[in-house]
Amino acid sequence: MAGLSELEKEIASLSLDEARRELERLAAEIADHDRRYHQEDAPTISDADYDALRLRNAAIEARFPELIRDDSPSERIGAAPSETFAKIAHKVPMLSLDNAFDDQDVRDFVGRVRRFLKFDPLQGVLSVTAEPKIDGLSLSLRYEQGALVHAATRGDGTVGENVTANARTIEDIPVTLAGTPPEVVEIRGEVYMAHADFRRLNERMAATAGKVFANPRNAAAGSLRQLNPEITASRPLRFFAYAWGDMSALPASTQYDMVQVFGDWGFAVNPRMQRCETVEDLIAVYHGIEEERAMLGYDIDGVVYKVDRLDLQQRLGFVSRSPRWAIAHKFPAEKAFTILNDIEIQVGRTGALTPVAKLEPVTVGGVVVSNATLHNEDYIKGIGQDGEPIREGKDLRIGDTVQIQRAGDVIPQILDVDLNKRSADATPFEFPTLCPACGSHATREIHPKTGRPDAVRRCTGGLICPAQATEKLKHFVSRNAFDIEGLGNKQVDAFYQDGLVMAPADIFTLEARDKRSLTKLRNREGWGELSAQNLFDAINAKRTIDLHRFIFALGIRHVGEGNAKLLARAYGSWAAFAAAMIEAHDRESDAWTDLNNIDGIGQIVAEALTEFFAEGHNRDQIDALLAEVSPNDAEQVDASGSPVAGKTVVFTGSLERLTRDEAKAMAERLGAKVSGSVSKKTDLVVAGPGAGSKLKKAEELQIDVISEDGWFELVSP
Numbered sequence: 013m014a015g016l017s018e019l020e021k022e023i024a025s026l027s028l029d030e031a032r033r034e035l036e037r038l039a040a041e042i043a044d045h046d047r048r049y050h051q052e053d054a055p056t057i058s059d060a061d062y063d064a065l066r067l068r069n070a071a072i073e074a075r076f077p078e079l080i081r082d083d084s085p086s087e088r089i090g091a092a093p094s095e096t097f098a099k100i101a102h103k104v105p106m107l108s109l110d111n112a113f114d115d116q117d118v119r120d121f122v123g124r125v126r127r128f129l130k131f132d133p134l135q136g137v138l139s140v141t142a143e144p145k146i147d148g149l150s151l152s153l154r155y156e157q158g159a160l161v162h163a164a165t166r167g168d169g170t171v172g173e174n175v176t177a178n179a180r181t182i183e184d185i186p187v188t189l190a191g192t193p194p195e196v197v198e199i200r201g202e203v204y205m206a207h208a209d210f211r212r213l214n215e216r217m218a219a220t221a222g223k224v225f226a227n228p229r230n231a232a233a234g235s236l237r238q239l240n241p242e243i244t245a246s247r248p249l250r251f252f253a254y255a256w257g258d259m260s261a262l263p264a265s266t267q268y269d270m271v272q273v274f275g276d277w278g279f280a281v282n283p284r285m286q287r288c289e290t291v292e293d294l295i296a297v298y299h300g301i302e303e304e305r306a307m308l309g310y311d312i313d314g315v316v317y318k319v320d321r322l323d324l325q326q327r328l329g330f331v332s333r334s335p336r337w338a339i340a341h342k343f344p345a346e347k348a349f350t351i352l353n354d355i356e357i358q359v360g361r362t363g364a365l366t367p368v369a370k371l372e373p374v375t376v377g378g379v380v381v382s383n384a385t386l387h388n389e390d391y392i393k394g395i396g397q398d399g400e401p402i403r404e405g406k407d408l409r410i411g412d413t414v415q416i417q418r419a420g421d422v423i424p425q426i427l428d429v430d431l432n433k434r435s436a437d438a439t440p441f442e443f444p445t446l447c448p449a450c451g452s453h454a455t456r457e458i459h460p461k462t463g464r465p466d467a468v469r470r471c472t473g474g475l476i477c478p479a480q481a482t483e484k485l486k487h488f489v490s491r492n493a494f495d496i497e498g499l500g501n502k503q504v505d506a507f508y509q510d511g512l513v514m515a516p517a518d519i520f521t522l523e524a525r526d527k528r529s530l531t532k533l534r535n536r537e538g539w540g541e542l543s544a545q546n547l548f549d550a551i552n553a554k555r556t557i558d559l560h561r562f563i564f565a566l567g568i569r570h571v572g573e574g575n576a577k578l579l580a581r582a583y584g585s586w587a588a589f590a591a592a593m594i595e596a597h598d599r600e601s602d603a604w605t606d607l608n609n610i611d612g613i614g615q616i617v618a619e620a621l622t623e624f625f626a627e628g629h630n631r632d633q634i635d636a637l638l639a640e641v642s643p644n645d646a647e648q649v650d651a652s653g654s655p656v657a658g659k660t661v662v663f664t665g666s667l668e669r670l671t672r673d674e675a676k677a678m679a680e681r682l683g684a685k686v687s688g689s690v691s692k693k694t695d696l697v698v699a700g701p702g703a704g705s706k707l708k709k710a711e712e713l714q715i716d717v718i719s720e721d722g723w724f725e726l727v728s729p
């Protein structure tokens with residue numbers, strides 16, 4: 013449950029009614045900002061705040077899909093085009109597909125096609141292709157003379173949105189076609205996000221914006237429909253080509269061969285596409301793909317069958333909005349029944365008591381599920397904050413038979429309870445009011461604005477709570493904070509249990525204490541002379557540390573990596589930052605105004621910061637830490653001196669002198685922006701051995717490319 017963001021927790025606490033009102037408010041507010049941005053050219057909020065509004069909207073919709081509004085900001089993809097992007101009329105409409113839900117529907121489809129064509133077996137086999145149905149959003153790419161001229165979303169099928177600048181940042185989409193394509197080519201396919209990329213993006217979002225996407229599809233849609241293409245460029249989007257629109261000539265006569273030609277032109281095409289000769293083969297491919305589903309690394313929601321011969325497709329034509337020659341065989345929803353064996357309460361870094369359902373392991377859509385999120389105590393009771401029922405008011409009891417759902421890549425949810433299977437003696441779950449880790453009272457604070465108890469119950473034990481303390485320590489040493497090698501979760505737990513490391517400062521006195529100690533680290537189980545010395549060396553290497561890492565490591569609520577960077581940059585030194593945070597506790601002070609004026613820092617973050625610094629014990633801990641560690645001043649970027657200040661740089665291929673993270677940090681220190689993909693906005697590409705498509709794209713776009721050595725030459729004074 014460590015993956016549950018603050019936003020998810022907050023949204024989990026919304027009642028149906030609150031969610032409805034909030035979606036209404038967000039739709040109006042976002043529409044308002046869209047108007048200011050596009051019609052008046054006078055935005056009143058930062059891109060980041062705008063994104064946050066959209067994300068919040070998407071997250072609420074993910075939890076309350078029944079409340080999605082017709083004028084929802086996120087629905088504008090599949091509905092009429094929004095006012096925020098220019099419109100593009102599709103020369104050939106973008107259609108949707110009819111659905112098949114079982115094997116019989118597939119037999120009926122092939123039967124219908126044969127009857128329509130009067131295609132009896134004597135005329136030979138009717139080849140039909142089968143390929144995964146990608147769960148993303150469709151995009152149409154127009155090329156003239158081999159060059160990408162525009163990219164449009166599906167919109168209402170007739171008119172879509174012009175997202176050309178964004179599409180150009182997607183690596184799988186060639187800016188110029190390879191080979192000898194016809195004069196006009198319109199390629200259609202799906203933009204999607206791979207699971208691993210989605211997970212990384214959400215980690216980044218949770219740390220920086222404190223918000224996450226509900227699933228890869230939403231993440232792909234949200235990323236493609238960014239008004240700022242640089243944001244899209246920083247999002248790991250992919251694309252599979254599987255269809256076409258307007259074409260001045262057709263390079264092949266079958267569906268299968270067309271797609272292979274798209275591959276030759278430089279597109280990513282799905283390797284699982286197959287040509288089948290019988291219905292039974294189609295069904296076998298379907299079940300094969302279904303079995304592989306969990307291993308694909310991206311979400312699919314079915315298998316699409318298409319009549320292979322294009323002349324037959326032509327004869328078959330369309331019924332209303334779908335082609336007669338294709339059908340989508342959908343996977344059954346990923347739901348399953350299992351037993352709720354237990355409810356475990358986890359205590360997080362901020363003291364939040366998070367209930368987790370411990371389930372009898374069950375396979376849902378190819379993945380074994382044994383945990384599900386339970387959000388908070390009201391969710392277990394089946395009632396919302398204002399007494400409104402959720403899950404139709406069914407409370408969850410240990411031993412219950414529950415229906416779970418795994419939607420895309422998100423943590424499984426409990427959908428329903430089978431009351432017929434409930435044993436007579438099942439008693440409602442008593443949510444603890446004492447912290448299971450330290451026994452302190454766990455309370456639900458009264459929200460100052462709503463006057464209602466917070467959905468989250470929190471342990472009041474603070475530093476005496478071992479769960480909070482160890483979670484804080486784990487955060488402190490984690491990769492993006494102090495990044496102390498050899499000090500992982502296991503070691504933190506063990507050192508804490510033995511009283512060796514109770515607070516961050518203790519890490520830095522470990523070696524000195526070990527020298528005097530009779531029970532040396534090297535003699536402990538699992539340690540030796542070398543590993544103990546390595547740990548001390550790793551710790552000593554972090555006695556000076558970048559200011560933003562130091563701030564992030566403190567584990568202040570809502571202060572993720574991104575906010576820590578903003579703060580470090582804004583204040584420059586620890587002394588200036590700490591003094592300002594203390595002063596800003598006074599809401600009338602200039603320090604408070606300055607803090608809120610930092611682009612990207614909102615009121616919630618500002619409040620969390622000043623509250624943190626107002627606590628004496630936090631300041632004591634920091635003082636102890638500062639006796640051991642010195643945060644470096646944030647380097648002020650001297651734009652005049654740096655040859656790459658303000659430039660957008662892409663690193664690709666393998667680097668030999670630097671790790672990727674180092675290269676990124678170095679470039680950022682020099683005032684450059686580092687992007688993950690090459691686009692027209694890229695100023696410089698640093699390519700190491702093995703550079704592939706990014707290098708190719710840079711060459712196509714005539715962007716300067718230098719080697720790693722060239723980079724050092726360029727930036728060394």
Ligand code: IVH
Binds near residue numbers: 150254335340
């Ligand atoms: S073919 C005229 N192939 O599914 C047929 N669509 O439900 C055009 N989709 O809007 C679509 N994977 O966004 C086709 N391999 C695939 C697909 C696919 C995903 C989406 C596409 C379409 C929707 C229809």
